[in-house]
Amino acid sequence: MPKAFPLEFRRDVVAVARKNEAPIARVAKGFGISESCLQRWLKLADIEEGNRPGVTQADAAELREAKKRIRLLEQENEILRRAAAYLSQSSPPKMMFPLVLELAVDRKIPVAVTCRVLGFSKQAYFVWRRNPVLSRDWDNAHLINAALAIHGDEPGFGYRFIADEIEAESGIPASERRVWRLCSQQRIWSHFSKKRGLNRKAGPPVHDDLVQRDFTAQRANQLWLTDITEHWTDEGKLYLCAIKDLWSNRIIGYSIDSRMTAELAVAAVRNAVALRDVDGTILHSDRGSQFQSRKFVELLRQEGITGSMGRVGACGDNAAMESFFALLQNNVLDKKKWRTRQELRLAMVTWIERTYHRRRRQRGLGRLTPIEFEIINSQAAHAA
Numbered sequence: 001m002p003k004a005f006p007l008e009f010r011r012d013v014v015a016v017a018r019k020n021e022a023p024i025a026r027v028a029k030g031f032g033i034s035e036s037c038l039q040r041w042l043k044l045a046d047i048e049e050g051n052r053p054g055v056t057q058a059d060a061a062e063l064r065e066a067k068k069r070i071r072l073l074e075q076e077n078e079i080l081r082r083a084a085a086y087l088s089q090s091s092p093p094k095m096m097f098p099l100v101l102e103l104a105v106d107r108k109i110p111v112a113v114t115c116r117v118l119g120f121s122k123q124a125y126f127v128w129r130r131n132p133v134l135s136r137d138w139d140n141a142h143l144i145n146a147a148l149a150i151h152g153d154e155p156g157f158g159y160r161f162i163a164d165e166i167e168a169e170s171g172i173p174a175s176e177r178r179v180w181r182l183c184s185q186q187r188i189w190s191h192f193s194k195k196r197g198l199n200r201k202a203g204p205p206v207h208d209d210l211v212q213r214d215f216t217a218q219r220a221n222q223l224w225l226t227d228i229t230e231h232w233t234d235e236g237k238l239y240l241c242a243i244k245d246l247w248s249n250r251i252i253g254y255s256i257d258s259r260m261t262a263e264l265a266v267a268a269v270r271n272a273v274a275l276r277d278v279d280g281t282i283l284h285s286d287r288g289s290q291f292q293s294r295k296f297v298e299l300l301r302q303e304g305i306t307g308s309m310g311r312v313g314a315c316g317d318n319a320a321m322e323s324f325f326a327l328l329q330n331n332v333l334d335k336k337k338w339r340t341r342q343e344l345r346l347a348m349v350t351w352i353e354r355t356y357h358r359r360r361r362q363r364g365l366g367r368l369t370p371i372e373f374e375i376i377n378s379q380a381a382h383a384a
Contacts, residue, residue, distance in 0.1 A: 003274055003275055004274065005033070005274075005275070006253070006270070006271040006274050006275070008255060008256070008267070008271060009271070009349075010041050011045075012345070012346065012349040013027070013031050013033070013038065013041065014038075014041050014042055014045045015342070015346055016031075016346055016349070016350060017038060017042060018042075019346075024038055024039065024042075030353070030354045030358070031353050031354065032353070032357075032358070032371065072113065075107075075109050075110075075113055076113070076117050078103070078107060078109065079103060079109065079113070079114050079117045079118065080117065082099065082102075082103060083096070083099060083117075083118060086099045095128070096118050096120070097125050097128045097129070099114075099118075100114045100115060100118070100125050101129070111125060111126075139172070140182060142170075142172060143166065143172060143174055143178070143179065143182055144182055144186055146166045146169075146170045146172065147162050147166065147179065147182060147183055147186070147188055148186070148188065150162050150165045150166065150169075151188050157190060158189070158190035159176065159179050159180040159183045159184075159188075160176055162179055162183065162188070163175070163176045163179040163180075166179065205287055205292070205309040206291075206292045206297055206307065206309065207306075207307035207308050207309040208308065208309070209284075209308060209309060209310055209311070209317065210282055210284070210306065210308040211223065211282070211284045211308050211310075211317070213316060213317060213319070215246055215319065215320040216246070217245070217246040217247040218247070219247060220245060220247045220248065220276075220374065220377075220378075221245060221247070221276050221277060221278065221279050221280075221281050222246070222247060222279075222280065222281065222282070223245075223246040223247070223281075223282050223284065224243050224244065224245055224246070224252070224272065224281055224282065224283045224284070224305075225243070225244045225246055225283075225284050225285075225318060225320055225321040226241065226242065226243045226244070226265070226268065226269075226283060226284070226285045226291070226321065227241070227242070227285060227286060227288075227318055227321040227322065227325065228240065228241045228260060228264065228265070228288060228290065229242075229325045229328065229329075230260065231333045231338070231344060232338075233338040233339065233340060233341050233343070233344050234337075234338070234339045234340065235258075235339075235340055235341050236258060236341070237258065237260075238256065238257075238258060238341045238344050238345065239256065239257055239258070239259070239260045239264060240254060240255075240256050240328075240348060241254060241255050241256075241264045241265050241267070241268040241290075242254040242268065242321075242324065242325075242352075243268050243269065243271075243272045243283070244320070244321060244324055245276070246320060248365065248370045248373045248374045248377075249324075249362060249364070249365065249370050249373075250357060250370035250371070250374060251324070251352050251356065251357070252272045252275060252276050253268050253269065253270075253271035253272025253273070253274075253275065253276075254268055254271065254352070255267035255268040255271060256345050256348065256349075258341055260290065261290065262289075262290045262293035262295045262296055263295070264290060265288075265290040265291055265293075265296050266295050266296055266299055269283070269296070269299055269300070269303070269305075270299070273303050273305075278303055278304050278305055280306070281304075281305050281306065282305070282306045282307075282308050283300060283305050283306070283307055283308065284308040284309070284310070284318065285307075285308070285309055285310070285318065286309070286310050286317065286318050287309055287310065287311070287312050291307075291309065292309075327356070328348065328351070328352075331351055331355070332344075332347050332348055332351045333348075356370070357369060357370050357371050358371050
């Protein structure tokens with residue numbers, strides 16, 4: 001079953017079709033979709049804008065959220081009712097964890113909901129279920145007491161000296177890393193520690209450089225490249241985050257926004273994954289903060305994508321992606337002065353989908369366009 005087109009792509013196609021610069025059939029063919037599909041997108045867009053009767057996506061989402069909230073309120077009411085009865089026993093219980101288990105088994109109420117209503121974390125509940133008292137917590141308590149005693153005697157000692165003293169005096173084996181973590185949690189710091197200030201040096205990369213400037217791929221979805229470019233309009237800057245499949249040089253996912261945040265890179269990856277199957281895929285980028293953000297790294301982990309990162313200030317480590325942006329700069333961005341972000345957005349989308357993908361032949365692909373290269377090689381693979 002073919003995957004659905006990303007919402008951002010559909011909006012851009014509808015906007016191009018509404019300009020009435022070409023017939024619907026030609027616009028649909030230029031973007032690689034059927035005419036009936038484009039007609040349906042236009043109908044849905046009219047419903048969303050109130051130009052045609054129908055249920056909008058916002059109304060449908062609001063109804064789903066209302067049903068979800070009603071179900072949640074019913075669960076919360078049941079939790080409070082059972083908790084009142086549970087605490088009104090002749091001998092009040094010492095903990096509420098058994099009630100959480102009872103509600104999960106009898107009423108199928110999620111543990112997270114019960115813990116939130118009763119005011120404690122679900123992690124604490126699961127720890128209780130495994131073992132009422134963990135041996136590591138017991139050992140950590142002894143280490144903290146020993147660290148407090150040592151620090152009280154020698155306030156100038158940092159975690160390294162404290163770790164040495166604990167092993168020498170108490171005989172408790174503990175690594176420096178463990179002592180550092182416990183001292184940080186308890187705010188046990190040396191009186192001579194350096195003040196935390198501005199550090200302008202780049203931090204360590206979240207991924208190793210798995211590409212090493214070897215920009216070759218033997219199959220589809222083997223190596224993806226990504227980067228972010230920007231351009232001025234009269235309304236302000238517009239940012240484009242694009243993802244290119246190095247096998248066919250096709251832009252398989254992109255996102256355009258007026259702000260360069262981590263969500264811009266996350267949206268581009270989601271759009272790419274929506275159209276492509278991840279199969280041992282490596283995603284290579286530079287050391288931008290968007291690609292080192294927790295949201296971006298977590299998304300790669302969830303989708304099974306292996307991250308890769310070049311060095312700071314080394315454009316050659318992502319040269320194949322920079323070459324695409326150079327083409328975009330010469331063919332679109334620098335052609336004229338752009339008045340609005342929407343005008344520039346439609347120009348970039350049209351050039352990528354209509355010209356770069358379907359008209360611009362590349363010698364590296366055997367004088368084929370990216371779309372032709374993928375179709376021919378996919379058919380050959382199926383025939384083999």
